[in-house]
Amino acid sequence: MRRGATSRHGADALRIGGLSRFSSVDWPGRLVATVFLQGCPWDCRYCHNPELIDPRAPGRMPWSEVGGFLAGRVGMLDGVVFSGGEPTMQRGLPDALDRVRGLGFGAGLHTGGAYPGLLEPLLPRLDGIGLDIKALPDDYETVTGRGPSGAAALRSLDLVLDEQRRRASTARPLDVEVRTTVHPDLIDPGRLRALADLLAERGVRRWALQRFRAAGTRCGPARGAPPSLEGLPRARFSELIVR
Numbered sequence: 379m380r381r382g383a384t385s386r387h388g389a390d391a392l393r394i395g396g397l398s399r400f401s402s403v404d405w406p407g408r409l410v411a412t413v414f415l416q417g418c419p420w421d422c423r424y425c426h427n428p429e430l431i432d433p434r435a436p437g438r439m440p441w442s443e444v445g446g447f448l449a450g451r452v453g454m455l456d457g458v459v460f461s462g463g464e465p466t467m468q469r470g471l472p473d474a475l476d477r478v479r480g481l482g483f484g485a486g487l488h489t490g491g492a493y494p495g496l497l498e499p500l501l502p503r504l505d506g507i508g509l510d511i512k513a514l515p516d517d518y519e520t521v522t523g524r525g526p527s528g529a530a531a532l533r534s535l536d537l538v539l540d541e542q543r544r545r546a547s548t549a550r551p552l553d554v555e556v557r558t559t560v561h562p563d564l565i566d567p568g569r570l571r572a573l574a575d576l577l578a579e580r581g582v583r584r585w586a587l588q589r590f591r592a593a594g595t596r597c598g599p600a601r602g603a604p605p606s607l608e609g610l611p612r613a614r615f616s617e618l619i620v621r
Protein backbone atom coordinates (compact mmCIF):
# COMPACT_ATOMS: atom_id res chain seq x y z
CA MET A 379 0.00 0.00 0.00
CA ARG A 380 1.41 3.43 -0.87
CA ARG A 381 2.44 5.69 1.98
CA GLY A 382 -0.48 7.62 3.39
CA ALA A 383 -3.10 5.51 1.66
CA THR A 384 -6.16 4.68 3.73
CA SER A 385 -5.16 2.10 6.31
CA ARG A 386 -5.45 1.71 10.04
CA HIS A 387 -2.15 3.57 10.30
CA GLY A 388 -2.73 6.37 7.78
CA ALA A 389 -4.00 9.90 8.44
CA ASP A 390 -7.06 9.11 6.32
CA ALA A 391 -8.18 6.68 9.02
CA LEU A 392 -8.23 9.36 11.73
CA ARG A 393 -11.55 9.92 13.41
CA ILE A 394 -11.61 13.69 13.62
CA GLY A 395 -14.04 15.26 16.06
CA GLY A 396 -13.49 18.87 15.03
CA LEU A 397 -11.18 21.49 13.57
CA SER A 398 -10.37 24.90 14.99
CA ARG A 399 -9.12 26.80 11.99
CA PHE A 400 -7.27 29.52 13.89
CA SER A 401 -6.02 29.71 17.44
CA SER A 402 -3.53 31.97 19.16
CA VAL A 403 -3.82 30.15 22.49
CA ASP A 404 -3.54 26.41 21.74
CA TRP A 405 0.23 26.72 21.26
CA PRO A 406 1.37 29.82 23.14
CA GLY A 407 3.36 32.13 20.88
CA ARG A 408 2.21 30.51 17.65
CA LEU A 409 -0.76 30.85 15.32
CA VAL A 410 -2.12 27.38 14.75
CA ALA A 411 -4.97 25.25 13.55
CA THR A 412 -6.11 22.59 16.01
CA VAL A 413 -7.39 19.17 15.03
CA PHE A 414 -9.49 17.43 17.68
CA LEU A 415 -9.29 13.66 17.61
CA GLN A 416 -12.09 11.47 18.87
CA GLY A 417 -11.66 9.17 21.85
CA CYS A 418 -10.18 9.23 25.33
CA PRO A 419 -9.64 6.44 27.86
CA TRP A 420 -10.31 8.76 30.78
CA ASP A 421 -13.41 10.52 32.03
CA CYS A 422 -12.28 13.63 33.85
CA ARG A 423 -14.95 15.39 35.81
CA TYR A 424 -13.90 18.78 34.44
CA CYS A 425 -13.52 17.73 30.80
CA HIS A 426 -14.41 20.56 28.42
CA ASN A 427 -14.74 18.21 25.45
CA PRO A 428 -16.95 15.37 26.79
CA GLU A 429 -18.33 14.70 23.31
CA LEU A 430 -14.82 13.60 22.31
CA ILE A 431 -14.47 10.93 25.01
CA ASP A 432 -16.31 8.03 23.33
CA PRO A 433 -13.57 6.08 21.50
CA ARG A 434 -16.12 4.28 19.29
CA ALA A 435 -17.80 7.41 17.97
CA PRO A 436 -17.22 8.11 14.28
CA GLY A 437 -15.36 11.13 13.04
CA ARG A 438 -17.18 14.25 11.93
CA MET A 439 -14.93 15.20 9.03
CA PRO A 440 -12.42 13.36 6.87
CA TRP A 441 -8.69 14.01 6.89
CA SER A 442 -8.97 15.09 3.25
CA GLU A 443 -10.98 18.13 4.37
CA VAL A 444 -8.40 19.02 7.04
CA GLY A 445 -5.51 18.44 4.66
CA GLY A 446 -7.14 20.60 2.00
CA PHE A 447 -7.68 23.40 4.49
CA LEU A 448 -4.07 23.21 5.71
CA ALA A 449 -2.67 23.21 2.18
CA GLY A 450 -4.38 26.59 1.72
CA ARG A 451 -2.86 28.00 4.93
CA VAL A 452 0.81 27.38 4.21
CA GLY A 453 2.69 30.55 5.14
CA MET A 454 -0.27 31.86 7.18
CA LEU A 455 -0.16 29.50 10.14
CA ASP A 456 2.88 28.50 12.19
CA GLY A 457 1.71 25.09 13.24
CA VAL A 458 -0.92 22.42 13.63
CA VAL A 459 -1.86 21.05 17.05
CA PHE A 460 -3.46 17.64 17.53
CA SER A 461 -5.69 17.63 20.57
CA GLY A 462 -8.61 15.64 21.84
CA GLY A 463 -9.76 13.54 23.41
CA GLU A 464 -6.50 11.70 23.79
CA PRO A 465 -4.94 11.96 20.32
CA THR A 466 -2.19 9.39 20.90
CA MET A 467 -4.73 6.56 20.93
CA GLN A 468 -5.33 6.90 17.17
CA ARG A 469 -2.85 4.95 15.05
CA GLY A 470 -3.10 7.41 12.16
CA LEU A 471 -1.49 10.19 14.18
CA PRO A 472 2.17 9.55 13.19
CA ASP A 473 1.25 9.81 9.50
CA ALA A 474 -0.77 12.98 10.14
CA LEU A 475 2.19 14.55 11.97
CA ASP A 476 4.46 13.66 9.07
CA ARG A 477 2.02 15.24 6.64
CA VAL A 478 1.71 18.55 8.50
CA ARG A 479 5.48 18.73 8.87
CA GLY A 480 5.77 17.99 5.17
CA LEU A 481 3.69 21.11 4.51
CA GLY A 482 6.14 23.13 6.60
CA PHE A 483 4.05 23.50 9.75
CA GLY A 484 5.31 22.98 13.26
CA ALA A 485 3.74 19.87 14.76
CA GLY A 486 2.12 20.20 18.18
CA LEU A 487 0.35 17.77 20.50
CA HIS A 488 -1.92 18.05 23.52
CA THR A 489 -1.96 14.87 25.57
CA GLY A 490 -2.69 13.57 29.02
CA GLY A 491 0.05 11.01 28.64
CA ALA A 492 -2.27 8.04 29.01
CA TYR A 493 -0.22 5.93 26.58
CA PRO A 494 3.52 6.44 27.10
CA GLY A 495 4.26 3.55 24.73
CA LEU A 496 2.41 5.31 21.92
CA LEU A 497 3.72 8.75 22.85
CA GLU A 498 7.41 7.81 22.77
CA PRO A 499 7.70 7.21 19.00
CA LEU A 500 5.79 10.44 18.34
CA LEU A 501 8.24 12.66 20.21
CA PRO A 502 10.86 13.04 17.44
CA ARG A 503 8.08 14.22 15.12
CA LEU A 504 6.93 16.97 17.51
CA ASP A 505 7.98 20.58 17.79
CA GLY A 506 5.75 21.34 20.74
CA ILE A 507 3.79 19.48 23.38
CA GLY A 508 1.28 20.46 26.03
CA LEU A 509 1.21 17.67 28.62
CA ASP A 510 -1.50 17.56 31.25
CA ILE A 511 -0.29 16.41 34.62
CA LYS A 512 -3.54 16.34 36.49
CA ALA A 513 -2.59 15.48 40.06
CA LEU A 514 -0.17 13.62 42.27
CA PRO A 515 0.09 10.04 40.95
CA ASP A 516 -1.99 8.53 43.76
CA ASP A 517 -4.77 11.08 43.21
CA TYR A 518 -5.22 10.44 39.50
CA GLU A 519 -8.21 8.14 39.81
CA THR A 520 -10.12 10.87 41.60
CA VAL A 521 -9.68 13.12 38.58
CA THR A 522 -9.82 10.70 35.65
CA GLY A 523 -12.36 8.26 37.09
CA ARG A 524 -10.40 5.44 35.51
CA GLY A 525 -8.42 3.37 37.96
CA PRO A 526 -4.70 3.80 38.40
CA SER A 527 -3.71 6.27 35.68
CA GLY A 528 -1.02 8.35 37.37
CA ALA A 529 1.85 5.96 36.61
CA ALA A 530 1.25 6.29 32.85
CA ALA A 531 1.13 10.07 33.04
CA LEU A 532 4.35 10.22 35.06
CA ARG A 533 6.10 7.87 32.62
CA SER A 534 4.97 10.14 29.77
CA LEU A 535 6.29 13.16 31.66
CA ASP A 536 9.72 11.56 31.99
CA LEU A 537 9.79 10.65 28.28
CA VAL A 538 8.86 14.20 27.27
CA LEU A 539 11.44 15.78 29.57
CA ASP A 540 14.15 13.38 28.34
CA GLU A 541 13.36 14.38 24.76
CA GLN A 542 13.39 18.05 25.71
CA ARG A 543 16.81 17.68 27.33
CA ARG A 544 18.14 15.69 24.37
CA ARG A 545 17.14 18.43 21.91
CA ALA A 546 17.89 21.44 24.12
CA SER A 547 21.05 22.48 22.28
CA THR A 548 19.92 21.50 18.80
CA ALA A 549 18.39 23.57 16.03
CA ARG A 550 15.04 21.94 16.79
CA PRO A 551 14.36 22.16 20.52
CA LEU A 552 11.13 20.67 21.85
CA ASP A 553 8.75 23.29 23.24
CA VAL A 554 7.21 21.78 26.40
CA GLU A 555 4.43 23.10 28.60
CA VAL A 556 3.15 21.02 31.49
CA ARG A 557 -0.40 21.91 32.45
CA THR A 558 -2.51 21.33 35.55
CA THR A 559 -6.16 22.23 35.89
CA VAL A 560 -6.79 23.51 39.40
CA HIS A 561 -10.25 22.29 40.41
CA PRO A 562 -11.08 23.46 43.95
CA ASP A 563 -12.72 20.14 44.87
CA LEU A 564 -9.98 17.92 43.44
CA ILE A 565 -6.76 19.47 44.68
CA ASP A 566 -5.95 21.37 47.85
CA PRO A 567 -3.06 23.75 48.52
CA GLY A 568 -0.93 21.05 50.18
CA ARG A 569 -1.30 18.64 47.26
CA LEU A 570 -0.72 21.40 44.75
CA ARG A 571 2.49 22.31 46.54
CA ALA A 572 3.57 18.65 46.56
CA LEU A 573 2.80 18.41 42.85
CA ALA A 574 4.88 21.53 42.22
CA ASP A 575 7.83 19.96 44.00
CA LEU A 576 7.44 16.70 42.08
CA LEU A 577 7.35 18.53 38.73
CA ALA A 578 10.32 20.72 39.60
CA GLU A 579 12.36 17.71 40.70
CA ARG A 580 11.53 15.91 37.45
CA GLY A 581 12.82 18.91 35.50
CA VAL A 582 9.70 20.75 34.35
CA ARG A 583 10.61 24.30 33.34
CA ARG A 584 7.26 25.73 32.20
CA TRP A 585 4.21 24.93 34.31
CA ALA A 586 0.82 26.38 33.46
CA LEU A 587 -1.91 26.34 36.08
CA GLN A 588 -5.33 26.49 34.51
CA ARG A 589 -8.14 27.73 36.72
CA PHE A 590 -11.16 25.46 36.59
CA ARG A 591 -14.03 26.95 34.59
CA ALA A 592 -17.39 25.22 34.83
CA ALA A 593 -18.73 26.38 31.45
CA GLY A 594 -18.90 23.47 29.01
CA THR A 595 -18.25 20.77 31.63
CA ARG A 596 -20.67 18.16 32.94
CA CYS A 597 -19.69 18.68 36.57
CA GLY A 598 -21.06 22.17 37.12
CA PRO A 599 -19.62 24.74 39.51
CA ALA A 600 -17.11 23.74 42.17
CA ARG A 601 -18.30 23.61 45.76
CA GLY A 602 -15.08 24.85 47.31
CA ALA A 603 -13.07 28.01 46.90
CA PRO A 604 -10.05 28.02 44.58
CA PRO A 605 -6.91 27.00 46.47
CA SER A 606 -4.37 29.66 47.19
CA LEU A 607 -1.39 29.71 44.84
CA GLU A 608 0.67 31.80 47.25
CA GLY A 609 2.88 29.04 48.65
CA LEU A 610 4.00 27.62 45.31
CA PRO A 611 7.75 27.46 44.67
CA ARG A 612 7.77 29.79 41.67
CA ALA A 613 11.55 30.10 41.69
CA ARG A 614 11.88 26.39 40.87
CA PHE A 615 10.38 26.96 37.40
CA SER A 616 11.55 29.09 34.49
CA GLU A 617 7.92 30.01 33.94
CA LEU A 618 4.90 29.50 36.18
CA ILE A 619 1.83 30.68 34.30
CA VAL A 620 -1.67 31.11 35.73
CA ARG A 621 -4.46 31.31 33.24
Ligand code: SF4
Pocket residue numbers: 418419420421422424425426427428430431462463464490
Ligand atom coordinates in the same frame (compact mmCIF):
# COMPACT_ATOMS: atom_id res chain seq x y z
S1 SF4 B 1 -8.00 13.41 29.52
FE1 SF4 B 1 -8.70 15.33 28.56
S2 SF4 B 1 -10.12 14.72 26.94
FE2 SF4 B 1 -9.84 12.93 28.28
S3 SF4 B 1 -11.55 13.07 29.73
FE3 SF4 B 1 -9.77 14.09 30.67
S4 SF4 B 1 -9.98 16.27 30.16
FE4 SF4 B 1 -11.35 15.09 28.76
